[in-house]
Amino acid sequence: MASLDMQGAYDLSNAKINELITESAEGNYALGIINQKTNKFVVKYVGRSETDLNARLKQHVGRYPKFKFSYAASPKAAFEKVCQNYHDFGGSKKLLNHVHPTRPADVDWQCPCCNAFA
Numbered sequence: 001m002a003s004l005d006m007q008g009a010y011d012l013s014n015a016k017i018n019e020l021i022t023e024s025a026e027g028n029y030a031l032g033i034i035n036q037k038t039n040k041f042v043v044k045y046v047g048r049s050e051t052d053l054n055a056r057l058k059q060h061v062g063r064y065p066k067f068k069f070s071y072a073a074s075p076k077a078a079f080e081k082v083c084q085n086y087h088d089f090g091g092s093k094k095l096l097n098h099v100h101p102t103r104p105a106d107v108d109w110q111c112p113c114c115n116a117f118a
Contacts, residue, residue, distance in 0.1 A: 002088035004030050005081075008068030009041040017057050020069070026078045027053035027071045030085065031064035041066060043089045045096045048082040050075035050104065079103055080112050087113040 010016050012031065021027075031045040044064060049056035057067060072078035082101045092098055100116045103109045110117050 002085075004043065004046075004068055004070075004085060006030060006068035006070040009034065009066040010068070012057070012061055012064055012067045014058055014061055017054055017061075017067075021054040021057065023071065024052050024054065025071050026050050026075050027069055028078055028081045028085065029053065029057055029067055029069045030089075031060055031067050033065055041068065043085075043095065046082055046085040046089065046101075047097075048072070048078040048101070050078055075104070076107075076109055079109055083111040083113055083116075087111075 006028065010020060026049055028048045029046070030043045032041055032043045034040070035042050047056065053069060053071065057069065072081060079101065086095065086097060086101055089095055091100070100111070103117060
């Protein structure tokens, strides 16, 4: 079974983001809803920030009710994790991510799951 390996789910609000994400650092996130029947988090969108997870999450406030997050050890680690999450949770067929996560223009990182950048 796929796992995000993230903390949460929390209400997606500026106040909650400020309370929980106190470091200006790279990280990953998942946005979604709580299934009313199972009371489980349902992933709708996955993303990352290579510099400031707090600021990136705030760009999504009002779009989804809940979020999960994790810090990343490096921008490359954040990229690899968002790719893994994207594939694990169904890619553009099941997520609201319309395209595969992109990589920064100045690097040659490869997706650990597919040949998107081969």
